Amino acid sequence: MEASAVVTVDRVTKRYAGHTAVRSLSLEVPRGGIFGLLGPNGAGKTTTIRMLLSIITPDEGRVQVLGQEGAGRELSGRIGYLPEERGLYPKMRVLDQLAFLGEAKGVSRWDARKRAKAWLERLGLSDWGLKKVSDLSKGMQQKVQFAGALQHDPELVILDEPFSGLDPVNSQVMRDVVVEFARSGRTVLFSTHIMEHAEKMCDRIAIIARGEKVVDGTMAEVKRQGGKTHVALGFTRNALAAKQVLADRSLVAQVDDAGASAEVGLAPGADPERLLKALVAADVGLSRFEVVEPSLQSIFIAKVGQEAARPVAQEVA
């Protein structure tokens, strides 16, 4: 194990009544940067995160956070957490609420209030500090919760599906905050099933499905492991003919078809030029033909597979 690892998960298994949520999972999150925990619904992301925070204990294996084993709660002052299930006390004033969350992390009362005020200002919510939480819009409540996870200046922030349910503007605000946070040398671990977010933000990722790790590494490593030559395509007509060309398994191993555009992974040994010739011959009105790095989306689908992308069981909430 690297000494610099902030989080080390070593062959961890967690079983629930009917099924195994996490199976012999090993992960390592190095210090600094943004780590993406990717997987379809029900893959075991939330269960893994809860074990990191010692909210639940693993049945087998070891979890080490900030160099200590099974001590998530004693370390909670150094960890920030945004759960998937958002929740605040609806009748509490926003400022009191944030200050309380800070105090629960061990920040002193006056310091907690000061920090809460600063964060409200930063997120443009200064005028709402004395309002009740229930008076805020959903997006504002999300921001407040976000501030709650970050205000005590933790070394490690764990965000479970942080961008779900946010409009593009607020989503951007939060992403900027996360990126800036990671840039200051701290570590961000977030889970998502939206690959575009992960692709834009993450330095490292791990993909898990059905409780097991499918792939992990730096973004470049994962893409290299994706192996195949990927080509991004755009058509202006005759999509049906294009489909027939792409169905040729000696040429194309994998298709992520989006109708007027597609990303394909070439079959082993196939040459991009052969594909180009075939497409030109099919007269599809080619508007784009570019050999690209595989997108995370296509890697995800290749690794997890359509079948596994379906949830195994209800995600253990």
Added chain:
Amino acid sequence: MNKILAVIRREFVERVRTRSFLIGTFLVPLLGGIVGYLPAALSKRETATRTIAVLNDATGTVARRIDSVLSSQRIGEDSAPRYRVISIPAHGRMDVVRDSVIGLIGRREADGDAPVGLLILTDSGIESGKVSYLGSDVTSFRNMENLDHSLEPLVRDERLERRHADSALKVAASIRLDLQTQKVTEGKITGESGETSFLLAYIVDMFMYISLLLYGVQVMGSVVEEKTNRVVEVLVSSLTPFQLLLGKVIGVGATGLLQLGIWSFTGLYIARVLGGHSAATVMAGDTSQAGFHMPNVTPELVMIVLAFFLLGFLFYSGLYAAIGSMCNTAQEAQQAATPVTMIVVVGMITMFSLINEPSGSLAQILTFIPFFTPLVIPVRYAIAPLPLNEIVLGAGVMIAGILGVVWIGARIYRVGILSYGKKPSLRELWRWVRTA
């Protein structure tokens, strides 16, 4: 420790800030005062002179004396006469005259002089003591009692006179028995009457019952609220379930003590201001205005009540918190809590039989069942101080009960607060307790 303080402070401040707390704290004693005072005040109020017909078929002068005694009574001091008496001699036509007078009673169209009632005097009635009064106001407790009190000596004197008793005998015969009760505890006269002692035990019983139920249910509500709002997950990432639970219980308990304190204070104040005008004295038929003696609340009793409120609250809030953590909504929790609530209600009702026999075998047994201990010991103490060893043993049983409840409750709570969906079966609960 600071984290627990933060939870306590949040629970306390947010609770005290709510409108329902303010209303509950200040309106309840006010309403209580009104409920206690109004009937008494209203039933004391007499507005107008009432006309009573006296149908006389008796020999002698008794009718005339009744006439003069009733006519001389006044409403309050120096105000209107209470009764206007119409004397009607029967002249042997009793039934006819009676029926025609009854025909006038309670008729709306009749003017103010119409009689509200008819008193029938016959020789046999005077001898047997069964004097008839037919009227529209017979449901008035106060009117009937006043009539009874006014007539009793006159009829008695008439009977004595018919037997030619002298006046000294009449005076001697008119002295009534008045049993003077005084409570003796531990060989000392306390100066309390039996009634005040009963009243005190009753008040203590109600106080314990209401406070245990009220604040126990509040702990449950607070647990469920955090679950339905999904705040609980952030909280358990920072706090241990034990810190969260302990802070919550202490916070609610402190709110409870504050509220109970304000209630007791205003209650005592109202009782003192109203003095003898409370409903209780009117119900007890105490028209003598002698007043209502405040029961003798000793500091020891206050300490026992507070101590066992705290023990009982810890015990029951542990149970209620466990139940709350298993449920998803407040309604569901209320249903699931019914068995526990029933136990408290049963305990409260059992105390009534206990007041009659505070040292009986039932009382002895209930004292050492943790579900009932917090009700039994203060009530028994209010009647007569208990030996110290019984109190200590009761407290010991309570502490053992609390440890048991907290041990099981905290385990259920730990798993329950993160479980959504179907309420767990008993078997699942047992697994929670074992695995947590």
